[in-house]
Amino acid sequence: MNIPKIPLGTWIESLERWLEANLGAVFDLIKTVIGESVGLLETVLTSVPSFAIIVVIAALSWLVGRWKLALFAFAGLWLIDNLGYWDHSMQTLALVITAALLSIVFGVPLGILCARSSVVRGVVMPVLDFMQTMPAFVYLLPAVSFFSLGVVPGVIASVIFAIPPTIRLTSLGIRQVPEDLVEAADAFGSTSTQKLFKLQLPLALPTIMAGINQTIMLSLSMVVIASMIGAQGVGADVYRAVTQAKIGVGFEAGIAIVIMAILLDRLTQNIVRNNKKSG
Template sequence: MNLPKIPIGTWIEAAEDWLKAYGGPVFGGIKTGIGSTVDGLADTFNYLPPLAMIVIFTLLAFAIGRWRIALFTLLGLLLVDNLGYWEHTMETLALVLTAAIISVVLGVPLGIAAARSNRLQALLLPVLDFMQTMPAFVYLLPAVAFFSLGVVPGVIASVIFAIPPTIRLTNLGIRQVPEDLVEAADAFGSTPMQKLVKLQLPIAVPTIMAGVNQTIMLSLSMVVIASMIGAQGVGADVYRAVTQTKTGVGFEAGLAVVILAIILDRLTQHLVKAKKKR
């Protein structure tokens, strides 16, 4: 005797229809906000000539990291410009930064709340496991349904896929603060907010930054998938090369993504090391 199939798909589609019917204004506001942020960042990065922006990025890399990071930034971005992918690379950078900013704004408070409540942590962990293990393509379906084609559903899918490390490591960083320090702060009459801002967060910053680093890398890994639903940038060039079986073009576009990923990874890693030294 076969058991009847549980209609999970039907329930999900019913929930989607309900949200589309009653959440239109909310989704419209989210779409406008995210779209404006991505467009604003992309226009800012493409406002000056590429060589001027390369100098700015190189100086920023030297200020944050070491001369080796600055040299790689200079040579890598010059290669991106030479290959003709500068504008699309800046669009990709805008998409990744927008997804990372949203992930940090949402993920850090959730991680702090989870660190303060074992019950909330127990509730969040399976949700985070679900978000990280569900195939990324599945996120594209409701994102397109609610926000249509374009960069916005790509950012939303990137946030869902990339936010778990920020939440997990913020929670971990707060919980790893030595108990004797917390007890000392309580003994001196610190309020929960004072204890968080002056003790727990400063000690947890390196761990939190490691989560932000992973979030940025995961966001960048979504650029090609996001291009399938209309997101612009280097991911669109990679996807187009795949559909047209142009190996050389795909390698060049993929190289631009790799260079951007290495620059962002090294800079955020150096920020983590600098915080640990302090």
């Protein structure tokens, strides 16, 4: 007995055409806002002298970490500049920062809703499972359809791929706040908003920051994939090196991505650690 194939692909394509026809203005607005945001960050990061940015980041590393982190930041960023990948690295950093900020802006409130409502959590968590297990390349197809080629679909795909940890750990952190503290806040007549901002979010902040750390790392892992649809930066250098079999160029560009990844990871980890100590 032959069972007819479910036309899932046809349904998806029909939905895509409907969205393009009816929400084109919304997609144009999103494209403009994200494109201008990335462009502004790129302009700031590339117009300031590289040595000034290196010194500022090294000083920030000293403040949130130890002298070893500051030394790594200075040496690593100097190496990126020396190898000639500074401007491309700043383009990549602009993409990652934009994607991470969008993930935080949308992910933290959604995580709070998931913590407060089991119904919302029951709906959102399976969607997050889908987002995390679907191959990242699949996100590029609708992103290109709605936003054409360039950095914007790269940012959108990065957000879809990177936002789940922020939502999950925000929800987890709030739900892990001790029940007796919540009851004490209720006993003192705290409103729901007061409990959230004065009790739950401060106590959950280390867990939330851990989620943000993972989101930043996942955003950075998307830069090479995003380069396949026109996003510029170090990822494009890696992609060109792979297609042209230039091992040396690929290694140099890969080193630049590794340095940025380690630096961003250590900075966010130290911020979490310092918050725990002060708490």
